[in-house]
Amino acid sequence: MFDIGFGEILVIFVVLLLVVGPERMPTVARTTALWLKKIRGLISQVKQEVEQELHAEELRQSLRKNIDLPDLKKPHQDSSDHTHHSIKKSSDDL
Template sequence: MFDIGFSELLIVGIVALIVLGPERLPKAARFVGLWVRRARAQWDSVKSELERDLAAEELKRSLKEAEEAVRDTGQRVRDSAAEAEREYRQMRDSLRDTAQQAAEGLQPPAADAAPLALPAAGDGATDPMPAGGSETEAPAHARADDTDGPRHA
């Protein structure tokens, strides 16, 4: 910014010594030093305030980005939940339709169809086990070897 070298400072010092004289020069130097310190302190204050503002803006931007990321993640979760619910309903409806089709295939024919003819009770010709017994041998526990009743093992 200001490019002041040693030669320029020497010239300013000589001019100040001539103008102010040797009695007032130390007092003027202290006064100039005081104002230079105040100017630097003010500059440092402005600089630190700007840095704080920039840091606050960066923090706000970071917070906004994090908030958007959370919002996007929440939306993706809601979309995934809605998709899962849609798939669940489709699967449930598909299973219900399949179950209904299977149940319709297992139901007896409609009332207008001819009923199956069942053999009459006591009819020996169609009865698989006639009342008089079977030609095959009865099981061992049902044989009448004892007259007291069935035999227990």
């Protein structure tokens, strides 16, 4: 994710040690770890929700394509017309 090398981490650690001091360093490390864990959890949750929405939208589009096919309506209408014509012819014969 971030391109941080060992030397850069060492510099950050030394600066943090000088600013915070050795007494409060474990507390700062724990607090930082908790915040990073929360941030990762939120990012993971948002990513999962976006993927679910994209999948749901793909399904909606697929259903729209399957329902709105004009070829499916025409054969049904033709067979209905044919049945109606057959019934009318049979009743005329009587």
